[in-house]
Amino acid sequence: MESSLPLTIDRSAALPLHLQLAEQFRAAVLDGRLQAGHRLPSTRDLARELSVSRSVTQAAYDQLHAEGWIEGRTGAGTFVTDVAPLQPAVRRQTAAKVDPDAGLLTLRPGIPYIGPTPDQGWRRAWREVSTQSPPPGYDDAAGILELRAALADHVGRTRGIACGPENVLVTNGTVHGLRLLLSVTQEPGDRIAIEDPGYLNAVVAAHDHRLEIVDVPVDADGLQVSALSTDVPAVYVTPSHQYPLGGRLSVARRNELVRWARRTGALLIEDDYDSEFRYDVAPLPALAQLDLDRVVHLGTLSKTISPALRLGWLVAAESMVERLASFRAESGDWPGWPMQAALLSMLRDGYLDQAVRRGRRLYADRRTQTCAALSPYGEIIGQDAGLHITLILPEHLDDRAVAATARDAGVIVAPLSDYRRTNPGPPGLVIGYATPSTPDLDKALAILTHVLDHSAAIETMSD
Ligand SMILES: Cc1ncc(COP(=O)(O)O)c(C=O)c1O
Structure with missing residues (x-):
């Protein structure tokens, strides 16, 4: 028809x-x-x-x-035809996403200050990348060799870790390195010790790998090594600035931890996320400096340049780096060439060192200002290093309720309870002072102190 x-x-x-x-x-x-x-x-x-x-x-x-x-x-x-063609999926109109943090001042920990205009060193690095052709093939899964050499030199100079390019693997940041390491070295059901309170993304990574998480208490000196049980094959630790309490693992504890790992054969995973920033205190040796056979060291650009770069490094024994690189060669999951080439340029012309020096000066002032504003409201801890402090609040306060009230008043802060798992402790606020501009930090602290002045009137979240 x-x-x-x-x-x-x-x-x-x-x-x-x-x-x-x-x-x-x-x-x-x-x-x-x-x-x-x-x-x-x-x-x-x-x-x-x-x-x-x-x-x-x-x-x-x-x-x-x-x-x-x-x-x-x-x-x-x-x-x-008699075959009804597949209907293309109807594209649903979704409401434009609203940023829940829009308009709020943030004292959320962990993000550095990023100025409104890119500086010269940044522009220079990208100009340099743009003049080069990309490599013809897939390149090395461990990272560009020259970059690995430059990073080996960087961690040697800044963290005292004696190593060469064969010990370095370029990553998309700490969490990426941690997940890679867990994929290659751990089996589902294996136990891993993680600081409690601690870094939630490390907990999530361990959880995703179906590891059994063993909560280890921390105090003002960082992880309590004496609380580690001997049958834990891996330990994740933030020795340079315990996250979030801010303690620096003492030399005695570092030695004790490495000795313990040698005795038990455990792998120590050193998250060195913000070690570049310390104020009026001498540097402490990286764990990896003490024993690269037992320690895998994770470094990142997230605190020095920007977390949006998604770039970092992992330093380990050569055999470990080879294992990780061959796993990556199959997964195809390593940082792209332009990012690596830009970092190489930043390292070669001293841009990273310069960014750290600038950050140290800026954050030292902000830290002083933050501590001065908040010290009447509780005990301040963790102020010797990093980009955040922790304000320990009086026992009767509910830190989540205080954070919620601060948010309603226009300021984001993190309640310490959010980082706790099984080890109890006092309430507190984890306060990052690096992110806002100086005038915004003034405003945020004024709002937060106002909230704390009226904290007696804050109802607990459970009410
Ligand atoms: C304890 C800790 N480690 C590492 C990082 C950085 O992770 P990444 O390098 O994956 O951005 C953060 C960021 O907030 C952190 O708090």
Whole structure:
């Protein structure tokens, strides 16, 4: 049966003529006016009927044919197919996402200050990358060799870790390095010790790898090594600035931890996330400096340049780096060449060192200002290093309720309870002072102190 359809052509419409035709054919099939086996007019007849060129009707048929709505039978003509073509998924209009933090001042820990205009060193690095052609192949899964050498030199100079390029693997940051390490070295069900309170993303990574998490208490000196049980094959630790309490693992504890790992054969995972920043205190040796056979060291650009770069490094024994790199060669999961090339340039021309020096000066002032503003409200801890302090609140206060009230007043702070798992402790606020501009920090602290002044009136979250 040949079909004759009331087709129309609108020459003033933006949609090309052949697509107008195709659309009307589809609609006719969908509403049943055209059914499987219906014969369509020839492109020539249809063109004549509609007073369009044959190329228009041919293009419409080609389109319908490609989409499976019609088929040509040699010598017989063009027919509607009996296979209902798959309907393209309807694209649902979703409401534009609203940033829940828009308009709020943030004292959330962990994010450095990023100025409004890019500085010279940053621009120079990217200019340099833009003048180079990308490598012809897949490149080394451990990272660009020259970059690994430059990073080995960097961690040697800044963290005292004696190593070469063979000990370095370029990562997309700490968490990426941690997850890679867990994938390669741990089996589901294995136990891993993690500081409590501690870094939630490390807990989530361990959880995702189906590891059994052993909570280890921390105090003002960091992880309590004496609380480690001997049957834990891996320990995740933040020795340079315990996250979030801010203690620096004492030399005695560092030695004790490495000795313990040598004795038990455990792997120590050193998260060195913000070691670049310390104020009026001498540097402490990186754990990896003490024993690269037992320690895997994770470094990041997230605190010195920007977390948005997604770039960091992992330093370990050569055999470990080889294992990790061959796993990555199969997964294809390593930082892209432009990012690596830019970091190489930043290291070579001293940009990273300069960013750290600048950050230290800026954050030292902000830390002083933050401590001065908040010290009347509780005990301040963890102020010797990093980009945040922790304010320990009086026992009777609910830190989540205080944080919620601060948020309602326009300031984001993190309640210490959010970082605790099984080890109890006093309430507190974890306060990052690095992110806002100096005037915004003033405003945020004024709001927070106002909230704390009225903290007696804050109802607990459980009420
Ligand atoms: C304890 C800790 N480690 C590491 C990081 C950084 O992770 P990444 O390098 O994946 O951005 C953070 C960031 O907030 C952190 O708090």
